[in-house]
Amino acid sequence: GAVVSQHPSWVICKSGTSVKIECRSLDFQATTMFWYRQFPKQSLMLMATSNEGSKATYEQGVEKDKFLINHASLTLSTLTVTSAHPEDSSFYICSASSAGGFTQYFGPGTRLTVL
Amino acid sequence: AQSVSQHNHHVILSEAASLELGCNYSYGGTVNLFWYVQYPGQHLQLLLKYFSGDPLVKGIKGFEAEFIKSKFSFNLRKPSVQWSDTAEYFCAATDSSYKLIFGSGTRLLVRP
Numbered sequence: 504g505a506v507v508s509q510h511p512s513w514v515i516c517k518s519g520t521s522v523k524i525e526c527r528s529l530d531f532q533a534t535t536m537f538w539y540r541q542f543p544k545q546s547l548m549l550m551a552t553s554n555e556g557s558k559a560t561y562e563q564g565v566e567k568d569k570f571l572i573n574h575a576s577l578t579l580s581t582l583t584v585t586s587a588h589p590e591d592s593s594f595y596i597c598s599a600s601s602a603g604g605f606t607q608y609f610g611p612g613t614r615l616t617v618l
Numbered sequence: 619a620q621s622v623s624q625h626n627h628h629v630i631l632s633e634a635a636s637l638e639l640g641c642n643y644s645y646g647g648t649v650n651l652f653w654y655v656q657y658p659g660q661h662l663q664l665l666l667k668y669f670s671g672d673p674l675v676k677g678i679k680g681f682e683a684e685f686i687k688s689k690f691s692f693n694l695r696k697p698s699v700q701w702s703d704t705a706e707y708f709c710a711a712t713d714s715s716y717k718l719i720f721g722s723g724t725r726l727l728v729r730p
Contacts, residue, residue, distance in 0.1 A: 598662075
């Protein structure tokens with residue numbers, strides 16, 4: 504149980520284009536979903552928290568207009584990197600938790616490379 | 619500010635050796651503690667968690683961790699490691715905000 508998937512697993516795009524990453528909870532209802540960014544050989548940094556049907560809460564320093572998050576259903580959240588630039592290249596990981604649950608279950612991550 | 623510290627960045631052990639990875643947290647009030655593992659090429663998996671009750675927590679794959687409130691610590695242990703335990707281990711903590719803060723991670727290499 505508690506499986507989270509992400510799609511795509513990797514994506515390469517040109518500078519200036521937008522990329523959408525999907526995060527799905529496969530066997531539970533994810534009231535809350537989280538988006539993290541992981542740089543090489545570093546730990547995970549929380550970017551934003553989203554609750555189903557509500558606007559996402561962004562961490563300090565994360566541009567909400569650049570990283571658009573939508574949590575339209577209890578099983579799906581999307582992260583759209585708008586007007587991507589090479590410095591946005593990273594490993595993006597989502598996680599999900601059920602209502603009232605402190606435990607987060609993580610997806611496999613999406614590696615984004617912006618040329 | 620809330621933080622989680624892992625002091626061992628790289629650990630190398632031989633098979634059958636005992637393992638202890640340190641984790642210290644800085645939180646006021648109630649804290650929930652986790653250990654996650656990331657095997658090469660795989661996603662983060664939950665090893666164990668502590669919310670309340672018995673401070674000695676047993677997790678999957680023979681791992682355990684002890685919550686010592688007076689030391690603000692939640693160290694991970696395994697009496698005898700295997701080659702398959704080679705991975706990166708992350709300590710993490712959250713409070714009532716549900717926001718999970720990670721330590722910097724410890725890369726464990728187990729030599730066969």
